[in-house]
Amino acid sequence: MSYSYPPDKLNVYLSDDGGSEFTFYALIEAARFSKSWIPFCRKFNVEPRSPEAFFAVNLGLGDDQYAQQLLHIKELFDDMKSRIEAVIENGKVPDEVSAFHKGFSEWNSEFSKQNHPSVVQIVIDGRGIDDVDTDGCRLPTLVYMAREKNPEWPHHFKAGAVNALIRVSSEISNSPIILNLDCDMYPNNPDTVQEILCFFMDEERGYETAYVQFPQHYDNITKNDHYANSNDVINEIELAGLGGYGAALFCGTGCFHRRESLCGRIFSKDDKIELKTDNTIREKSVNELEKAAKVLADCCYEKGTSWGKEVGLVYGCAVEDIVTGLTIQCRGWKSVYYNPKKKAFIGVAPTTLSQSLIQHRRWSEGMFQIFCSRYCPFIYGRGKIKLGAQMGYCIYLLWPLCSLATLCYVTIPSFCLLRGTSMFPQPSSLWFLPYAYAFLANCGYSLVEAFSCGYTLQRWWNLQRMWLIRRETSYLYALLDTTMKQLGFSETSFAITAKVVDSNDRKTYEKEIIDFGQSTFTSIIVTLAMLNLLALATGAIRLVTLDKSESPMKLTAQMILCGLLVMLNVPVYQAAFNRHYKGGPIPTSNVIRAIAFVFVFLVAIELLI
């Protein structure tokens, strides 16, 4: 709401997919607070304009006018927060509060998260003169909405929510540009709106631009980013490269869309769309607007329409954003990737290993699903987007397949060490060169990439560990799940990333300690780590007791490979063997099971071969 942009041209919508009365209450409180906050931002040109992020670093020391006003506004903010928290704690919005706004009458005893009618409430009507800030200036329109939920209708997760939002906003404001932002992100730069307009209004290329995507940044990344959440290499190198083809990926959040292109319009050179305000809306009353918009958020509205297919976000995929971006590009539009120095949006990254792996499982599953569907870039995009862009998409779409290769790397050399089979040619022979080249080139390349993005060695090492863990778990599951889905055994779902962080979890996270938890993911990680450790130990024994038939050089090459895996897995051994491991030790029973599994597997292999 506090972007440096004429407020009468800004319209803010909050889509509450849980349909909570408390969210509605919090929004009403926020609307009231904005009447003081926006003039304060304007007057002192403060940044960032998310009050939570602002007060985390600005304490208001000194006694000049600014400091005084800051203290005053912080007090308002803290009061607001404690009021909201009190209401949530009581589990009920007090009658005197609910009498204050007609919107609360939408909630009754039958209203539940999964089953409720649609709610659309215009909290601030930016057109009127009643809703003004403390300086008497106009405010942006602010709308609360919760689309209808009914267990009998599929809701299509985020894609369904965004499509309802697109329709509701077309009724109430119908602005030509839409910014999409996840609930766990905030805008960090008040000038972003002006900046992106330069892309859309560019005289030569603007008319073909469908959307401008910013990278996802997070404000809770630890120094060495032990869960490798930051994606800096991807952001700075890969996504920028795709942007160069005019095929920037749509990443779901931090993206400005041209409404027309999001609503299925096919690009045509001849009809250039102008960015204009829709003046027909001006005449309608708030009640009329709300009534008309509500219908658009009903479950049955989409029946028999192209919503979810050609219009709006595409349904049936866990990464609705990526597939939607692809369809827009295949309709002839271009997209821009914009990664300015000053971060435009900042969000929250997962703070536990299992959350991070679940998120990657959803992503990789959705991606692979696209590859296996009719939207496969090589088929669907053929002749529509450049070959380079088609290949660029597949870097991500084929993530799950990498898990097979990694599993081979992790298991085969170890089994060979355990059985005494030699894997490589003699290191002194020419035949060894391709192996050495593949290994060194890959490491060298990723190191150069990481250093050019400002990584430290430790951070790069953590990234390698996370790639290993993700491929052993998330991507493997994604591969199996997608196969099941292709065979028709299960359906798409969307596991939401946790939004509330437990204080214990936070401490462990801030200390950069990996918490392994007790998921099936952990069982896989421990089993593979034990296999590598046993293999390395066996290799070492063999090296000492070597007979003449074995070559120490060959053995060493195998041991280096295995040794690197063991080094990456050090935290796993710590959690498995140190009962005082800070991130929570892995239960002994799990460790024993893992070792037993390795032995059973070994015996099985011995018997089979």
Ligand SMILES: O=c1ccn([C@@H]2O[C@H](COP(=O)(O)OP(=O)(O)O[C@H]3O[C@H](CO)[C@@H](O)[C@H](O)[C@H]3O)[C@@H](O)[C@H]2O)c(=O)[nH]1
């Ligand atoms: O049924 C649902 C599920 C999710 N959401 C919203 O979707 C957003 C993203 O969900 P989150 O759990 O934060 O997922 P992330 O893994 O952080 O999301 C990333 O990955 C998603 C695709 O998997 C993209 O849609 C997101 O934009 C991108 O930030 C949030 O604002 C949610 O409120 C809904 O509205 N309805």
Ligand SMILES: [Mn+2]
């Ligand atoms: Mn998120």
